[in-house]
Amino acid sequence: MNKENLLKKYAKLAIYQGVNVQKNQTLVISSPIECAKFTRMLVEEAYIKGAKEVVVQWNDELTGKLKYKYSPMEVFETVPEWVKESRLSYAKEGACFLSISASDPELLKDVDPKKVATFRKASSIASREFSSRLMSNENAWSIVSIPTVGWAKKVFPNVSEDEAVEKLWDAIFKIVRVDSQDPVKAWEEHKNTLKKNMDFLNSKRFKSLHYTNSLGTDLIIELPEKHLWAGGAEFTQDGTEFIANMPTEEIFSMPKKTGVNGKVVSSMPLNYGGNLINNFSLTFKDGKVVDFSAEEGYETLKNLLDTDEGAKYLGEVALVPYNSPISNSNIIFFNTLYDENASCHLAFGKAYSLCIKDGEKMSEEELLKEGANDSLTHVDFMIGTKDLQITGTTYDNEKFDIFVNGNWAF
Numbered sequence: 001m002n003k004e005n006l007l008k009k010y011a012k013l014a015i016y017q018g019v020n021v022q023k024n025q026t027l028v029i030s031s032p033i034e035c036a037k038f039t040r041m042l043v044e045e046a047y048i049k050g051a052k053e054v055v056v057q058w059n060d061e062l063t064g065k066l067k068y069k070y071s072p073m074e075v076f077e078t079v080p081e082w083v084k085e086s087r088l089s090y091a092k093e094g095a096c097f098l099s100i101s102a103s104d105p106e107l108l109k110d111v112d113p114k115k116v117a118t119f120r121k122a123s124s125i126a127s128r129e130f131s132s133r134l135m136s137n138e139n140a141w142s143i144v145s146i147p148t149v150g151w152a153k154k155v156f157p158n159v160s161e162d163e164a165v166e167k168l169w170d171a172i173f174k175i176v177r178v179d180s181q182d183p184v185k186a187w188e189e190h191k192n193t194l195k196k197n198m199d200f201l202n203s204k205r206f207k208s209l210h211y212t213n214s215l216g217t218d219l220i221i222e223l224p225e226k227h228l229w230a231g232g233a234e235f236t237q238d239g240t241e242f243i244a245n246m247p248t249e250e251i252f253s254m255p256k257k258t259g260v261n262g263k264v265v266s267s268m269p270l271n272y273g274g275n276l277i278n279n280f281s282l283t284f285k286d287g288k289v290v291d292f293s294a295e296e297g298y299e300t301l302k303n304l305l306d307t308d309e310g311a312k313y314l315g316e317v318a319l320v321p322y323n324s325p326i327s328n329s330n331i332i333f334f335n336t337l338y339d340e341n342a343s344c345h346l347a348f349g350k351a352y353s354l355c356i357k358d359g360e361k362m363s364e365e366e367l368l369k370e371g372a373n374d375s376l377t378h379v380d381f382m383i384g385t386k387d388l389q390i391t392g393t394t395y396d397n398e399k400f401d402i403f404v405n406g407n408w409a410f
Contacts, residue, residue, distance in 0.1 A: 003169070010144075010178045011041035013246070015049055017187050018142035019098045020242045023050035026095040028087060033060045034148045035100050042098065055095075057086065061107055061150075061274070068111040068119075076119035079126035088130045096140040096242070104150030105334035108274025116273045117303035124307065124376035135378070136353045136360045137234055140242040145172065145337050154334050175247050175325050175338070187243070194232035197319075198251050200410060201229040204400060206392040208259070209317065211344075213388045215265040216281065221317055222259025224371035225395070226357040229253045237360055247326065249341040252318035254351040256371040258287040260314055267343055268382035271334050275300040277381075287313050287373075304348065310375025316347035316355075322386045322406030336380050344384030344403070349375035 021027050027046045031039040036058075043054045067075070087097070108116055124131070134141045152164035159167065173179045177186040211219045231251035233241050261284055269278040277297035282289050289312045294301045305312050318340070326333075326342035333339050351372040353359035359367060364374055390403035401409035 006173050006178055007038060007041060008045075009183055010146075010173065010176065011038065011045045013176070013178060013183050013187070014042060014098065014142065014144050015045040017184060018144060018243050018246050019096045019140055020142075020240060021046045021049050021051045021096055022240060024052045025050075026053045026055065026090055026093065027051050028055045028057065028090050028095050028097050030057050030059065030097070030099040032100060032102055032148060033058050035102060035146050038146050039100065055090065061103055065107055065111065065274075068108065068115050073115060073118065076115050077122055079122050084126040084130075087127070091130055091133050091139050094139070097134065098141070099143045101143050101145045101335060101337045102148045102151055103271070103274060103335075104148065105154045105269075105271040105276055106274070107150060109276070111274070113275065113299045113303055116275070116300075117306070120273055121307055121376060128376065131350075131378075135350065137236050138360075140236050140240055142242060142244055142246060143337055144176075144246050145335060147172070151335065155331060171329055171331055175329065191232040191243075194248070194251060197408065198229045198231045201251060201253075201319075201402075204392065205395055206400075206402075207395045208393045209402065210391045210393070211262075211264065211383070211388065213265075213385045215267065215385060217262075217264045217383060217385075217388070219260070219262035219264045219284070221314070222256040223253060223317075224256045224356055226370055227253050228355050228357055228359075230352070230354055234354070245337060245341065247338065247341050249324045249326065250318040250320045250345075252316055252352075252355070254355040254372055255314045255317050255346075256287070257313050257351075257368070257373040259371070260284040260287045264346065264383050266381055266383060267385050268332060268339050269334060270297075270379070270381045271336060272297075272300055272304060272379060276334070277301045277304075280381075284314075289313075304377070304379060307349070307377045308375055310350065310373050311348050311377050313348075313373045313375070314346050315349045315351035315373045315375065315378055316345075316380065318345050318347075318380070319390070319403070319408075320344050320384055321403075321408050322384060322388070327384075339382055340380045342384075343382035344388060344390075345380045345382045347378055347380045349373065349377040349379060 147165045147168035152168040156164040180186040208222045265281045280294035283291040386406040388406045392400045392402045
């Protein structure tokens, strides 16, 4: 199948299976300007499916880098009200949201990290209500990725720009199952597999998970008593199915905020705000990061943890088998959407309210009481390895192997 047909299949998959635009609904797309051709395909597919309006919010990270280089710090301390309302107003009207994640992993490595941290915190504050709506599934949302030159060259540094982009396209088409005869059917089968694992975990009612591997990870994560595991397809509060991440290989839940103890070591680089954090470790006591190190990106990691008090606690625990399509590609993507689905991972910051029974109906105070973490940020980082062992202990003190040698044990 030629590339043009694959692109159309990918656009249709994102609209029909990913964000699942409904008839007479508004779709808001966030897209890098480099992705204009594919974005226009998304727009057309959304209208064909029945969208009332498709709004595209363009961004250009090269222009953003110039802003970081020349603008004074005060520019990054606040976000204009119109920017805040540009997505929130559509969300309140029932829109769905599709984002294209395709940033250059090292674009901002020479930029003042304090400017980046200041702006990310200001943006998080401004988008808090919008982010809460998405994390509680009030609105359908999805994230997909397509190659850009900067990203592709980081993944495939030893070939030309054109070849790097084509190699990344080939990898993406395979991983998101676009190269299959019937991608929709392939995704239906994949969702069913994820659901079986999710149902098993929910049936066991684990009290804690114990992680160990040869990198030095030795971590115990307690789970709230009313925790729920989720994965694959999700549903808005009015029952519309969508897939938040394409690709997705994870089953995830929330840790108990004060119930994380021990040490965890990263297994992949983390691309955070145009900077890489690599070979880092974190030590937790009663849920909080009390010590950390990083061979690369120490200041970036420090700024991330200093976002607010909640950034020093975990908001997500996600299980991904080592034997999975992205991991088996043997490619480090330097893109969290892909790398997190190649590896078991955790997340600093805010927990998903859908991961606790009736959480979508709870106030922030009620969620905190149940053991959920709250923060302005939510950042995934990868910890899975081929020798990762995870043992679960239930509330009846039964022990089960969940992962053995990096893969599901059941």
